[in-house]
Amino acid sequence: xxxxxxxxxxxxxxxxxxxxxxxxxxxxxxxxxxxxxxxxxxxxxxxxxxxxxxxxxxxxxxxxxxxxxxxxxxxxxxxxxxxxxxxxxxxxxxxxxxxxxxxxxxxxxxxxxxxxxxxxxxxxxxxxxxxxxxxxxxxxxxxxxxxxxxxxxxxxxxxxxxxxxxxxxxxxxxxxxxxxxxxxxxxxxxxxxxxxxxxxxxxxxxxxxxxxxxxxxxxxxxxxxxxxxxxxxxxxxxxxxxxxxxxxxxxxxxxxxxxxxxxxxxxxxxxxxxxxxxxxxxxxxxxxxxxxxxxxxxxxxxxxxxxxxxxxxxxxxxxxxxxxxxxxxxxxxxxxxxxxxxxxxxxxxxxxxxxxxxxxxxxxxxxxxxxxxxxxxxxxxxxxxxxxxxxxxxxxxxxxxxxxxxxxxxxxxxxxxxxxxxxxxxxxxxxxxxxxxxxxxxxxxxxxxxxxxxxxxxxxxxxxxx
Amino acid sequence: xxxxxxxxxxxxxxxxxxxxxxxxxxxxxxxxxxxxxxxxxxxxxxxxxxxxxxxxxxxxxxxxxxxxxxxxxxxxxxxxxxxxxxxxxxxxxxxxxxxxxxxxxxxxxxxxxxxxxxxxxxxxxxxxxxxxxxxxxxxxxxxxxxxxxxxxxxxxxxxxxxxxxxxxxxxxxxxxxxxxxx
Numbered sequence: 121x122x123x124x125x126x127x128x129x130x131x132x133x134x135x136x137x138x139x140x141x142x143x144x145x146x147x148x149x150x151x152x153x154x155x156x157x158x159x160x161x162x163x164x165x166x167x168x169x170x171x172x173x174x175x176x177x178x179x180x181x182x183x184x185x186x187x188x189x190x191x192x193x194x195x196x197x198x199x200x201x202x203x204x205x206x207x208x209x210x211x212x213x214x215x216x217x218x219x220x221x222x223x224x225x226x227x228x229x230x231x232x233x234x235x236x237x238x239x240x241x242x243x244x245x246x247x248x249x250x251x252x253x254x255x256x257x258x259x260x261x262x263x264x265x266x267x268x269x270x271x272x273x274x275x276x277x278x279x280x281x282x283x284x285x286x287x288x289x290x291x292x293x294x295x296x297x298x299x300x301x302x303x304x305x306x307x308x309x310x311x312x313x314x315x316x317x318x319x320x321x322x323x324x325x326x327x328x329x330x331x332x333x334x335x336x337x338x339x340x341x342x343x344x345x346x347x348x349x350x351x352x353x354x355x356x357x358x359x360x361x362x363x364x365x366x367x368x369x370x371x372x373x374x375x376x377x378x379x380x381x382x383x384x385x386x387x388x389x390x391x392x393x394x395x396x397x398x399x400x401x402x403x404x405x406x407x408x409x410x411x412x413x414x415x416x417x418x419x420x421x422x423x424x425x426x427x428x429x430x431x432x433x434x435x436x437x438x439x440x441x442x443x444x445x446x447x448x449x450x451x452x453x454x455x456x457x458x459x460x461x462x463x464x465x466x467x468x469x470x471x472x473x474x475x476x477x478x479x480x481x482x483x484x485x486x487x488x489x490x491x492x493x494x495x496x497x498x499x500x501x502x503x504x505x506x507x508x509x510x511x512x513x514x515x516x517x518x519x520x521x522x523x524x525x526x527x528x529x530x531x532x533x534x535x536x537x538x539x540x541x542x543x544x545x546x547x548x549x550x551x552x553x554x555x556x557x558x559x560x561x562x563x564x565x566x567x568x569x570x571x572x573x574x575x576x577x578x579x580x581x582x583x584x585x586x
Numbered sequence: 587x588x589x590x591x592x593x594x595x596x597x598x599x600x601x602x603x604x605x606x607x608x609x610x611x612x613x614x615x616x617x618x619x620x621x622x623x624x625x626x627x628x629x630x631x632x633x634x635x636x637x638x639x640x641x642x643x644x645x646x647x648x649x650x651x652x653x654x655x656x657x658x659x660x661x662x663x664x665x666x667x668x669x670x671x672x673x674x675x676x677x678x679x680x681x682x683x684x685x686x687x688x689x690x691x692x693x694x695x696x697x698x699x700x701x702x703x704x705x706x707x708x709x710x711x712x713x714x715x716x717x718x719x720x721x722x723x724x725x726x727x728x729x730x731x732x733x734x735x736x737x738x739x740x741x742x743x744x745x746x747x748x749x750x751x752x753x754x755x756x757x758x759x760x761x762x763x764x765x766x767x768x
Contacts, residue, residue, distance in 0.1 A: 460690045464678045502647065585634070 122428050124566040132558040139552005146225035146545040147291070220539040222292030227535040228549055230282055230295060234387065235411070235527045236553045237275035238404075242412020243268035244342050245376055251345065251369035254362070257439060259581035260431045262572050264419050266349055267564035268412065269342040271557055276335045279387065283331055287324045295535050298322045298393045315393050322390055330386055334379050341372040352574040362576050380405045391534035395473045397462075403454040404530075410447040410492075411523040414516045417444060419561070421509050429570055434507045435586045441506030448496035448519065455489065476533040480540065484529055491522030524550065597742035598624060599751055600727060601760035602735055606632045609736040612758035613638045616740055619754060624739040627731035649711050650704045657703025658696055665692040727766075 247265035250258050285293040294300065297315075302308030304316040304323075315322070348365050352358055381401025389400045397403075417440040423429045424437075462470045477485050495518045505511035532540050572578060603609040610632060616623060623639050626632075636643075666685045669675045669692070674683045677691045685692070713719065731737045740755070742748060748765075755763050 456690075456693060460693065463690050466678060466680070501651070 122423065122562070122566045122570055124562045128558065128562060132555040132562070135551045135555025136559065137552075137555075138548050139550075139555060142545045142548025142552055143225070143229060146228055146549065149225075149545070216537075217539060219292075219294045220535070220537045223294050223535045224539065224541075225545070226282065226285070226291070226293045226295050227532050228546055229278070230387075230535075231524075231528050231531050231546075232549045232553045233275045233278045233282065234531070235524050235550075236557055237272070237279065238408035238527075239412050239415050239557065240268055240270075240272040240275065240342075241338060241380075242408045242410075243416055244272060244338060244345075245373075245380075245409065246412060246416070247345060248341065248369040248372045248376065251362075251365045252373055254366055254577070256577040256580040257436065257584040259572060259575045259577045260429065260436060260584075261416065261420055261440070262349065262575070263565065263568065263570050264416055264423070266346045267561045268416060268419070270346065270564040271560045272342050273335075273339045274556065274560065275553075276331075276339060280328075280331055280335065283328060287328070295531075296390055296393075297534070298390060299324065318393070322393070327386060330382060334383050337372075337375050337379060341368070341375070344368055345372075349572055349575075350568055352572055353569060355574075358574050358576050380408075388530050391531060392473055392476075395470065397458050397470075397473075399454060399458055403451075403458055406447060406451040406454045407523050407526050410444065410451050411520060413440065413443045413447060414519045414523075416440065417512055418516045421512060423565075423570070425509070431571055431582050433584065435584045436581075437509075437512070438503065438506045438586065439584075441500055441512055444512075444515065444519065445496055445500040445506070448492060448500075451523075452489070452493040455492075476537070477529060480538050481529055481533060484525055484542075488522055488525040488529060491518050492526060495519070495522070597748075598739050598766050599742055599748075599755065600737055600739045600764050600766065601755040601758070602728065602730070602737050602762040602764075603759065604735055604761055605759075606630075606736060608759040609738060610635060610638060612755065612760065613738060615758050616738070616751075616754060619751075621746060621751065622741045622743060624741050626739070627726055627728065627737040629732055629734065629736075632736075646708060646711070650708050653707040654700045654704040656707075657700040660703065661692070661696040661699035664699070665695060 243265045247262065247269060249255070250262060250265070282293070282295070285291055286296050286299050289299075289301070297303070298318065300310055302310040303312050304319050305311055306316070345365060345368065348356075348361055348368075352361055384401045384404035385396075388404060389396060417437070420429065420432060420437070420440065424432050459474065462474060496515050499511055499515040499518075500506055505515075528542070528546075575581075601612065603612060606628065609626070609628070613623060613626065613635065617638065617640060626635060626639060628635070662685075669677070669688070670683060670685050676683075677688045680688065682688065717725075726732065727739070728735070728737050738755075738760075740751065742751060752763060
């Protein structure tokens, strides 16, 4: 039985405090309705003045087509203004910058929240796969997955709050551009025909309903599986329970297959409303899964180092390492599939997405790919390194930072644009979420035995040897 | 072993088994008595046999990595020579004519040739190391090991006692024991 006390508990609480301070500070400094600093105030007045002008024009004729500029050699094209987005041009530059500054704390919150949501959700998916496929080897690490999935309701609740704030335009939340007022009303200055065409899917009520459906389905699935797993400890019929868990997991996986894609479209792809990619859901899923596997491995190594889980042997660790290695490559494959086709065809509607990322985020963009592909493939390629804690921890930390940067680059260009920064508020918020994650996950681990000893495959897993 | 000793005929005792678990136990007990196991013939791979026999881990993985790097280098040279130098190609309307800026277009061939070199050269390496080539006569001492029997060849060595080894093999569950020399 794992006891959650001492240093780790203190650490997690300290991290949570850092997180609260960072989130608070980020709202006070940059965004929200706070108009304290001088430059911010200036933007505001400028914006309202130009806004008024636009209104006058808008009454007589339609908003003119935005001015797009290409570089002469298209392959090196950099948009003259950082955000090559038709909708952005309808806003005045000052208004746009103002919105982007207001978005900064929200984008920070969304990036961290989504990253930690993906850890819990990835673990839940992996757990459902173990039950649906009636996997033998992984039984000794099932309780780690259960504990990780118990965290899921927290980031989902925060997600609902962020979305609600966006819908009510509260606190300067303009994360989802299509939520802007009048953007779907013909004749309005903010009218955008392309976004209006997506109204059937992208509208406030349906958006919120979908998020609540994900909440119910995922958290519900996690709760049912955890509850049934606990019932095995308390004398439920192993074979019958195991069979029922298989059916429930299979059903959950069908639900997850659809909702993992749609949630990625909703929360992340709809930030860049004009743009779309057909493999976006898979791409987000790949990042989610590999981050979850990495954290799962690190938690297992931590517990093993502390002397818990003697049942976990080098073969289990190597298998987890294999998953980390394989899904790093899978992530890269999807990243590249999306990137290469858009780069090659060079169609303005599609290429805007990468222009925004090459223009302002070039350094991060490539750093992220190197961290998520080159490091894991070289560090984790050999069999021996997958059995070595030092190698696994090194690769794991690089991959966690890399996939956090991936989420940052998914969300920030469309919300904050050229106003981005990467500073201590981001790190503090990340640490805060990490503290919360550690607190909830290790607390859940201490609530039940670390081994599901009545699981029908437990003995097989204990003797797992490769 | 000295040079003299290696020219002497080795005495090989071969034991036939009809179950892989019994064979594995036999291998372990023979090894525990300090005998050298020449070879084991089996119709299928047996889990845990390699470490029980005391075989060194394969170096195939290292060769695979080297072949992969070779394939990657070949594909870079190939795409650079063909698409940039010899006949500069306008790729997707991007007339930059440099390898670096057109690199995403070459990634598929870089991937394919890496895999191709690693896979094919590994096959040839495997054949070479095992001495497998067309026309080679079968090395298998007992054709029944291609069906449902397992054969272990133990070298008696100079210090070993034949009686002791024979009884050891018999106790381990061998169904047939033969002596032959190489």
